[in-house]
Amino acid sequence: MTIVGATIGKCGLVPERFDGMNLTENAARLTPHLVSKDYLFRLLASEFCQEQFLGKTKQVGVQKMALNRLAGTLIPLPPLAEQSRIVTRITALRSLCADLRQRLADAQTSQSHLAQALVDSTSSV
Known part of the structure; x- marks a missing residue:
């Protein structure tokens, strides 16, 4: 530290x-x-x-x-066994948060591509 x-x-x-x-x-x-x-x-x-x-x-x-x-x-x-459970839970939650951040980024990228495709399709009409 x-x-x-x-x-x-x-x-x-x-x-x-x-x-x-x-x-x-x-x-x-x-x-x-x-x-x-x-x-x-x-x-x-x-x-x-x-x-x-x-x-x-x-x-x-x-x-x-x-x-x-x-x-x-x-x-x-807390007792050692509880410390271990806490660390395991924090690790799982951090992994879930990382997964959700990635899914959000992927969804935002898809949204951007779809918006651009929509703009491109309307401008070619």
């Missing part, structure tokens, strides 16, 4: 092949214990946590969030 600059609170998952490598000083690596890393990633990226992070930042020159302020972040922590 970034803790300095305009992208404070932006989260990502570190691939296992990079485990143990150093991070930039502008990022904090959170290693969850008894918490699903996928659940924690989704939660930290959520509006619920992002709003908390914005409230914890200080800015004189470059915006920064001290790690000790991160400790006060409220984190809903």
Whole structure:
């Protein structure tokens, strides 16, 4: 999670092949214990946590969030099995949203082609 600059609170998952490598000083690596890393990633990226992070930042020159302020972040922590169900459901919903966005784009393209065909057919009469 970034803790300095305009992208404070932006989260990502570190691939296992990079485990143990150093991070930039502008990022904090959170290693969850008894918490699903996928659940924690989704939660930290959520509006619920992002709003908390914005409230914890200080800015004189470059915006920064001290790690000790991160400790006060409220984190809903259901049992591991529920965390897994939540991540599975979020993944399914994100996939559905992506599919719907694609279908909408396809429908808009079809509409544009049909409108152009209609204009072309009326102008040739």
